[in-house]
Amino acid sequence: MEEGYHQEDRTVFDLIKGLIKSLRLFQNESVFCENITFVQFCILDYISSAEGQLGMSSLHSLLGVEKSTTTRLAAPLIKQNLLMRVASSKDSRAVELKMTREGEKVHNAVWACMKRFIEDCRQSIPDTDRKDVISSVNMFIHSLENCCRRDRNCC
């Protein structure tokens, strides 16, 4: 009983290592596509999904990083004129990020590129398993997030 659980602990850890390794392609720090990084593309994508405008604090929640990190991640996109900062009408402390016309173009171009990669992924998974895979990966993500939320005195 104890032995079986031990083995499964190892299996879960191997999954985590495997995921980190295979997802590293996306988190590669060098320029990813159209002169932006993968995380920067994610930002454009979140804003695109929010009808072209999103508050910094919403964005920081979506990204799951510190507020300071969100400021730094958005800065190159503002500099490249893919996003613009807009004062919030509701709270004068707050800033909203708005997609520019240029930002839409870059978002679309990178998404077109991304789709080719995703289609390859999809084709690697048999049709019959696909829904199970999607459902199970979501379940795994939620279990990871569950654990991240708990108080810990270590790790």
Added chain:
Amino acid sequence: MEEGYHQEDRTVFDLIKGLIKSLRLFQNESVFCENITFVQFCILDYISSAEGQLGMSSLHSLLGVEKSTTTRLAAPLIKQNLLMRVASSKDSRAVELKMTREGEKVHNAVWACMKRFIEDCRQSIPDTDRKDVISSVNMFIHSLENCCRRDRNCC
């Protein structure tokens, strides 16, 4: 048909974003546990699994990073006397990393800590779904790796 595929592209991309977000806890750059980072722990773990000794080029394959990165990642572990460099008997260019007694202690301590986290993860997933989840996440990892291997002129 086209519409359905489009929607599924989005779903896969959302999975990738979700995974990157939830795995970020591990890749947090601050010290993770026992004065080492998560990736450094992975290195100790790979070496532990290889009976305490592993070549640099094997390690760089397992990690999925550039050789230069492997050198940098191992350096703090050598400095902290958790690993030691050993010349290869087969190829005088090659270096092998050997676990020290201290390294074993740290590896065991961090693994004990890691197990608590993994047990939480495991408990979040219903018993009935667990094997499916493990199998499906593995399938997803393999499909990502499949795509990473293909030649690309972009991304």
Added chain:
DNA sequence: TTTTTTAGTTGTAAAATACAACCAATGCAT
């Protein structure tokens, strides 16, 4: 009205990561 919380920026700093360049050892082709 006062205190607490929140929004976001900036200073500072660390870790991971890559590419180029390099040197020497090994493997391969002739």
Added chain:
DNA sequence: ATGCATTGGTTGTATTTTACAACTAAAAAA
């Protein structure tokens, strides 16, 4: 045996992500 290609690994250089602390000002709560 010789010459060329490949491999093993390091170092220089540089970028991105990321966090914590400190700060200011606005909003919310007591």
